């Protein structure tokens with residue numbers, strides 16, 4: 001189990017196979033505009049979903065370096081990308097990248113920076129390793145944009161408050177434009193990617209994430225086991241009656257290192 005990320009490689013594999021996250025990756029790939037033979041760094045690769053997509057874009061004459069601070073994530077990435085010779089996956093930390101200056105055409109960092117305390121240092125490291133004219137893609141969630149149906153809004157609030165208290169930057173998107181500008185990046189493009197579910201389906205993104213958000217709140221002592229069970233049962237019942245609704249916004253930032 002990953003200590004920093006509050007979930008295992010297996011649960012990430014499950015949650016990030018959801019169609020909404022497949023769509024999110026497609027938007028990321030489309031906006032990166034990659035071409036064959038490019039060199040890309042995928043930071044905080046998790047179980048390697050995005051690494052795999054990037055590898056297919058750059059082809060066998062390209063290179064994808066995938067790094068993650070957790071060994072189990074690197075193992076999962078190696079398994080997923082087993083047949084792709086252009087992928088090199090190693091343990092590493094975004095705040096101290098073990099790569100030379102200006103060697104990558106692009107760097108991606110999706111759903112990682114919320115866990116990182118030294119955000120400025122992480123962004124500076126990304127800027128350092130990307131070539132002049134290269135691209136940086138960062139994707140983050142603003143959990144305050146969640147709209148969801150629940151018969152127990154107070155429990156929902158406690159669960160979200162516990163999440164705010166758990167990670168370093170739970171609501172990073174509102175700060176990213178300035179952070180990227182201050183780091184010297186230009187041509188910043190921002191796209192909102194809403195994740196919407198109207199069914200209580202264990203295979204969709206919201207059910208997976210609400211499960212780990214409530215487990216986190218219980219672990220933090222913000223809700224009791226009984227409240228957690230009541231809240232979950234209510235969501236399931238809302239699903240049965242056709243009243244389930246969940247939406248949260250993710251934001252994709254694409255920025256360029258000046259020539």
Ligand SMILES: C[S@@+](CC[C@H](N)C(=O)[O-])C[C@H]1O[C@@H](n2cnc3c(N)ncnc32)[C@H](O)[C@@H]1O
Nearest residue numbers: 044045046068069070073093094110111112115
């Ligand atoms: C939510 S997952 C996202 C995985 C992947 N980027 C994706 O979008 O599918 C976050 C990942 O960031 C990694 N991570 C957290 N802090 C990190 C750091 N300081 N340096 C590198 N990876 C980190 C975690 O281990 C985890 O695998």
